[in-house]
Amino acid sequence: MSMQTGTKPNIDGGLATRTLCFSYQNKPVLKHLTLDFSHFNVTGIIGANGSGKSTLFMNLSGIYQPQEGEVWWDDEPLVYSKKSLRALRQSVVTVFQDPEQQIFYSDVENDIAFSLRNLGIEEAEIKRRTDWALRLVDAQHFRHTPVQCLSFGQKKRVAIAGALVMQSDYLLLDEPTAGLDPSGRRKMLAIIEQIVAQGKRIIISSHDIDLIYQICDGLYLLSNGEVLSSGSPQEVLVNKTLLESAGLEQPWLVKLHCEAGLPLCKTEQEMIAVLRHWKGKEE
Amino acid sequence: MLNLETLSYQSRWCHKDPRIKFTMYVVFMTLAMVLPPLGQISVLCGLTILTCYLLHISVLRYLKWLLIPIGFLGVGVLAIVLTGTQHPETLLWGYPIAGYWWGIDALGIQTANQTFWRSLASLAATFWFMLNMPFEQLIKLLKFCRVPHLLIEQILLTWRFIFIFVEEAVAIHNAQALRFGYCSLGNSYRSLAMLVSMLFSRVLSRYQQMSVALELKLYQGDFHL
Numbered sequence: 108m109s110m111q112t113g114t115k116p117n118i119d120g121g122l123a124t125r126t127l128c129f130s131y132q133n134k135p136v137l138k139h140l141t142l143d144f145s146h147f148n149v150t151g152i153i154g155a156n157g158s159g160k161s162t163l164f165m166n167l168s169g170i171y172q173p174q175e176g177e178v179w180w181d182d183e184p185l186v187y188s189k190k191s192l193r194a195l196r197q198s199v200v201t202v203f204q205d206p207e208q209q210i211f212y213s214d215v216e217n218d219i220a221f222s223l224r225n226l227g228i229e230e231a232e233i234k235r236r237t238d239w240a241l242r243l244v245d246a247q248h249f250r251h252t253p254v255q256c257l258s259f260g261q262k263k264r265v266a267i268a269g270a271l272v273m274q275s276d277y278l279l280l281d282e283p284t285a286g287l288d289p290s291g292r293r294k295m296l297a298i299i300e301q302i303v304a305q306g307k308r309i310i311i312s313s314h315d316i317d318l319i320y321q322i323c324d325g326l327y328l329l330s331n332g333e334v335l336s337s338g339s340p341q342e343v344l345v346n347k348t349l350l351e352s353a354g355l356e357q358p359w360l361v362k363l364h365c366e367a368g369l370p371l372c373k374t375e376q377e378m379i380a381v382l383r384h385w386k387g388k389e390e
Numbered sequence: 391m392l393n394l395e396t397l398s399y400q401s402r403w404c405h406k407d408p409r410i411k412f413t414m415y416v417v418f419m420t421l422a423m424v425l426p427p428l429g430q431i432s433v434l435c436g437l438t439i440l441t442c443y444l445l446h447i448s449v450l451r452y453l454k455w456l457l458i459p460i461g462f463l464g465v466g467v468l469a470i471v472l473t474g475t476q477h478p479e480t481l482l483w484g485y486p487i488a489g490y491w492w493g494i495d496a497l498g499i500q501t502a503n504q505t506f507w508r509s510l511a512s513l514a515a516t517f518w519f520m521l522n523m524p525f526e527q528l529i530k531l532l533k534f535c536r537v538p539h540l541l542i543e544q545i546l547l548t549w550r551f552i553f554i555f556v557e558e559a560v561a562i563h564n565a566q567a568l569r570f571g572y573c574s575l576g577n578s579y580r581s582l583a584m585l586v587s588m589l590f591s592r593v594l595s596r597y598q599q600m601s602v603a604l605e606l607k608l609y610q611g612d613f614h615l
Contacts, residue, residue: 170602193608201606208596209603211613213395213550214526222607224614253395253525255553269607 121145
């Protein structure tokens with residue numbers, strides 16, 4: 108069916124897009140995006156407000172259908188039939204920015220189990236996976252608290268647990284740290300690291316540039332629906348002019364490297380170790 | 391109202407079988423209806439102590455809740471106590487206005503006494519039931535009573551969204567109040583109208599977001615009650 112649209116992207120069995128274009132009522136939002144999410148464990152999508160990040164997620168989960176180009180899944184262009192969308196959404200699970208948007212029940216456990224029950228999975232298995240997901244996001248101590256009594260950060264963790272129970276190959280996280288306090292952000296970081304450790308692929312859209320720098324293996328920089336730059340975080344983020352033209356700024360670790368000539372460190376701990384080492388030498 | 395849910399989850403009987411609790415509620419209500427005033431007072435005291443014990447709350451806090459409907463009760467009781475008659479000899483105390491004697495008679499006091507304690511006792515029973523019945527259990531109870539699933543789903547979603555909308559309405563109200571939206575009666579009306587229309591459009595956008603989320607969660611038309 109896609110013979111005319113050209114060759115398939117260079118992927119094996121993962122999620123990708125090929126010359127994908129999407130417009131809202133004739134206003135183009137995504138322009139000829141060719142992205143591949145199977146190369147890296149954690150792929151970051153960065154861009155200013157309105158650069159098309161959330162719309163891209165809606166396309167990746169099959170809610171929106173691109174007017175041109177296609178989403179590729181499992182070596183084939185995505186078919187928008189009920190059956191194949193159902194299959195896609197079992198493997199590619201989205202967590203929205205606003206947890207309120209995806210929690211329907213007033214109790215945590217039923218909400219987390221919702222997708223699994225829709226799939227007709229056995230209750231024993233649902234129980235097992237719910238326990239596992241609650242443990243992973245460290246939500247066991249409030250699993251019996253009514254949802255409306257939870258804090259924003261706790262709701263966010265419940266929403267993520269609701270996605271984790273699917274044990275999908277891909278997890279799309281839209282602004283996972285937005286609105287979280289420092290400890291909530293740290294927890295979220297730990298959760299993401301644990302998910303990656305289990306061999307899942309994650310796609311993150313975020314303005315939290317320090318987080319993106321620390322946890323992503325690959326990056327796409329979007330501006331006005333187009334890819335401005337792509338590659339490893341180091342490659343993309345050292346280009347200050349490009350980042351600023353896209354309405355973003357460099358992570359502080361990269362800034363220290365570019366502006367003060369310090370070595371390029373991936374994490375805060377690494378930087379502290381380098382500085383300590385230098386200080387030791389001076390003394 | 392908003393912390394009702396938290397309270398019912400901190401009850402010592404939070405996880406007790408909802409059918410037992412419902413049966414007890416029916417018994418308490420029957421007692422409150424049929425017992426003489428002295429019995430009703432004992433039911434009231436007993437329920438007060440039981441509720442405070444089960445919920446780990448102070449009696450003072452509980453009494454404040456009982457005060458909420460006392461205004462209505464007061465007006466109601468007053469209407470029962472006061473009678474108008476042409477025969478002042480039946481009144482315990484009275485005052486003539488426009489050819490009638492208005493005052494208090496023995497029968498009125500008796501009825502008022504019964505009504506007052508009956509209301510308070512039934513109120514205490516209802517408080518007890520509400521405060522010990524988390525929403526989840528209420529759903530179980532409704533299911534046990536064979537209430538149609540469609541209706542239970544409606545109740546479930548309504549309950550969940552009440553909190554979301556109250557929060558949104560409060561947020562809009564605060565934003566307006568901070569910008570002097572309620573500083574005079576005229577602009578209070580205008581702000582309130584704006585709040586209502588804004589809430590309506592937010593409800594619609596919530597609905598759209600919810601449909602997307604339901605689709606992504608593979609919703610098949612069933613909430614698995």
